[in-house]
Each structure stands twice: as structure tokens, then as C-alpha cells.
Amino acid sequence: MWKKRLIALVTFLAGLYYFLEFVVPPTVPWATVRGVVVSPPTKSQLVVKPFVGKQFVSIGTNEKIEREMPDGSVSIISPSSVKIGDRIKWRDKAGKVVNIPAQGQFVIESYGSPRTVKLAKNVIIFRKSVSGSDESVTWDYVKQGNEVKVGPSTFLSQWQTNVNDFFVVLGSLAWGMGLFSLWLVHSTAIRKRRGEWGLSVVFFVFVVFGVIAGYGFGNERVAWAKNLNDLAFDYMLVPMGSTIFSLLAFYMASAAYRSFKAKTNEAIMMMLSALIVMLGQIPVGLWLTNWLPPSAQLPVVSQWILYVINSAAVKGMWFGMMLGAIAVGLRFWLSLERGAYFDMEL
């Protein structure tokens, strides 16, 4: 019973972490400084010209404005080229554009006097990239002129990498367990001389062969290893992998023949659209309908089905699936899920 409770607790805490990480801002809002770096940063401090109050600016259409890019570079532009989010400088007025009520009229967040921000261990720096997004960086990635957001961490976002690494560790464990399980199954089969135990020997031979051949990948210095790798890759892995996958073509044709029947009106509609899309996907569709006006040719009709009808259906389907996923996620999170695994005694 205690194992179940432990699993429920760990699941709940993990879910709670991700929920809080999503809701809580990465830095303490009232202690965060947003602005532009005014001098080369050091390991211990950052001097930032913060954004303070808003200001209204009206600029004539023939005037020229300096636009500062997030990376610190400056370009000269006309008022009509200014966009929300741009940092502009015109005469004695400078700041970040937050609104453009009319052409040539701008609401800007003007700068206050420079502030020194101490870079303690728990301080996070977000640098605005050219594309406008915030990205977490260390002090040595910041340069003068960069737009930054600096503040003490709320810790949740900082732990994200470690928490996510835990997934990678779990995933690696699963792979290891898979290998271990294969080893157990096949070694037992060989030891007890079970039916087809020879295939288990083949399994071990090829695992060893694969490991040795893998050593030759990208290894130009050891000729035999490279040749072995080429042999395994070109003459075994590629043909075998492609063969297994191409068997699908035969099964699909057979399945379509046996099951795709016009049993209902919906099935007839689906069949017709499938025939149009299939013909539209291949050159034969164009060859058959080349004589028709372009908008009635099969590839164009097929594209219309894919872009309009199919997209609408897929969006609806995903919307429903995601709602379901939220519901199932909540049940997992709160350990309310019941079923084969959850009702098992651990």
C-alpha cells in the first residue's frame, strides 16, 4: 500500500511543480528591472537604464528616427516604419513603443536613471532577442545595448532543466531495462534449450556485431571498423529496414480491398474523398484531368480537400483530444485513475 501512496505523492508533486512553473513568473515581479544595458556587464553587476513611466510623442511624417535593435545596433528609419516593441530615439525623447494610436503618434515607455543590479546567485537575466522573445542567459551573453529583464528567481523555472533531466534518466533506465529483459529472455531460452533457441543465439551474435560495427561510424582511422560498419549499414540494416516497412504496401492494398466497403452514406463520402485525394497525390491524377480547367483538375481539388476540409476536421479532432487529455491528465495527477495497473497491488 505504501508504494501506491508514494507513487500518488510523487505524481501529485510533479504535477504541482509543472502547474506552478506555468503560473508563477520566473522572476519576482516587484524586484525585477526591465530596461537597456548601458555599460559592459561584469560577473557581479549589470547597469540598466530601466523603463519607467509612459510618454506621448507625436512625430512628423518627414522626420527621421533612430531605432535601437535588441542587440544594440542602431538604424535610421521613418515614423511609418516604427512598430510596437521598437526602441526609438527622437530628439530628447527615447523609449520603447508600447502603442501607436495614429500614424506618427506613439506612446513610449521612457527611460529612468541608470540602476545597478547586483548579480547574486539567484538572479536571472532574460535577454530580448532580435525576434522579440525573452531568453534566459548568463551575464557573459549580455552586451551593452541589449534589452534585458533582470530579477531574483522564483526558482521554479530554474529547476526545470533538472526536473526534465529526470525524465531523460527515467527514459534511459527504460532502455536499459529493455536490454536487460531481452538478455534475460534469450539467455534463458539458450540455457534451457527452448524451441527456436538458435534464434536467441543469433540475437546475441548480432548485438555484439552491431556494437563492433557501430565503432566504425565516422571512424576514418580504423579501416576494418569502417568497412564493418559499411557492411552492416549498406548491406544489412538498410535493405532489411526498408523491406519490413515496404511490406505495408501489400497489407494496405489487401486491407483496402477487403474492408473499404460502401456500407453507409458516410462511408461512400469518405471513399469518394479518399479516391480524389489518392489520385490527386500522384501524377496520374494530373494526367487524367489535364484537359479540365485548372481549378477542376484532380490535384487542385485534392489540395482543397486537404487544406480546407481535412484541416477543419483535424483541428476539431485535436481540440477534442486535448480536452480529453486534460481530463485524463487531471485524473492521473490526482491519482483518481482506475484500471488494470492502478488497481493492482504493488
Place this chain on the structure above:
Amino acid sequence: MREFLGNLQHIDRRWVYLFVFVACTLPFIVTIRLPLYVSPETKGVYDMIEKCPPGKVVVIDSSWDAGSMGENQGQVEVVFDHLFRRNIPFIVTAQGFVPTAPQFSEKIIEKLVRTKYPHKKYGVDWVNLGVTMGLDWQIMQQMAKDITKQFPKDYKQTPVEKLPLMQRFLNKEKSSIEYIHMIHAVTYSPSENWLAFIHGQYGTPISFGCAGIQSTTYYRYISSKQLCGMLVGIRGAAEYDALLNKSPEKRWTLGTKLIVPLSFGYLIIIFAIIVGNVGFIASGRGKRR
């Protein structure tokens, strides 16, 4: 007659297999040329590569292996060819449990260099950073921020510091994503996280190369302009090849080689569906619905 038609729905499946085999093999023996319609999703990828400004690189996330080789190989062949032709440097990456993926891409590039672009140099014109594992969105975020941290060595275990093409990424003044013009993710079913974590956050154009059967879930992203384009299965590769080479004789990729066999295979499936339904209706079962 009715009985004969009714029996059409009980043809032994081995006949279907035989027809598929003959239909797919025939175009390899007899040369058949068919007209090709270039779809907007293929044109989108082509146009985005054409727009690549000097100084930027293109990232090809080529995370496929033998299983989906038939569909994905052509999709990277055409893009590599295009990038070499336009002298656009590119970086090849792979992620997930596809340990042989870098080998597949490297074989294609080596062949291209040997046959068409002998002056192209590894480390200068392209780099293959090998495969990395982990949560895909975490890898994407790290690639955007500093690709050299996610991939400190290339597939030959050469440190990226020694590769001239990677020098720009060692400069910490800008994030790696600012040197990347676009990302072309090619695999059986590319992750939609490229759209959320790269396009959504940085605006970097993303294009996909995917299996035909997976493409239906991605068309909505082209309509919403989150994807700049997509190469759909063999068709996408063949269409791209047609954009690159106006003359059919010059087309060489796997997509071009497979598009006619694929067409014939599709025709057999269509024929099988029609035959099966003729039998179904003739046997009277169609009326009882």
C-alpha cells in the same frame, strides 16, 4: 453474371499482392514519364530556401532511418542539392532514438559531393552534428540558445570549435537561432514542438518533410503560416526535384525514381477498392444497409 460479380469480393489476397508487386516493379523496367503538379506546400519550402540571406545557415534535422527511407531520403536529397547549388551552408542534426540517422544523411551528402559538387568542403559548407537524445523541446530550446552546447562535437567526434562553419555560434553576443535562416525537420512524423518552441518563440521559419500518411495532420499549420512549407512523402521530393531541374532527364533523387511506382501502387489500391465494392453491391449486401 451476378454471382461472378459477387465473387469479386472474395478474391484471394495473394492476387492483390501479386498485382501490387507487378505494378510497383514495372516502372523500374519500363521508363514511364508522367506530368507533375507542384503543390503549394512544396513550393513553400523551395521559396523559403531561395530567400536565405548571406551569412545565415539552414538547419536540416534529419531524424529518419531505414524504416522511412523510401519517403524521407528524397526529401533531404533535394534540399541538400538546393543548398549546395545556392551556396548556402547547412547543419545536419538528428534527435531521438535514431542512432543511424547521421549516417544516412552523410551518405547522401558524400554522394552529392562526389558526383555534383566536388569543391564543397566538410566543416565549411556543411556540418553533420550527429544525433542527440532527450526531450525534444528541451533540445530545440538549447539549439536555439546555443547549438554548440547541445552538440559540442560533430558525428566524427570533432569539437565544434575546430569547424569553421560553427565559429559564428561560439560568439556569445547572439543566440544561435539568430544565425539560422530556417529549420527543415525531416522524419516520419516531425514534432509539432518545432512550431511551439522555435517558430512560436523566435519566428524562425520551419518546414517539414514527413511520411505521406502523417501529412494530413500538418496541413492546418501551413494554412496558419506556422509552417512555411512541407514535403509530403515521395510526392514532395519528386515535386521539389522538378522545381530544381526543369528537364526531367536531370532529375535524380529517390523521390523522382519512386513517384511512378507509387502512382501505379495507388492505382492498384484504387482498383482493388472498386472491385471489392462491385462485389459487395452485386452480392446484395449493399442494399441491406
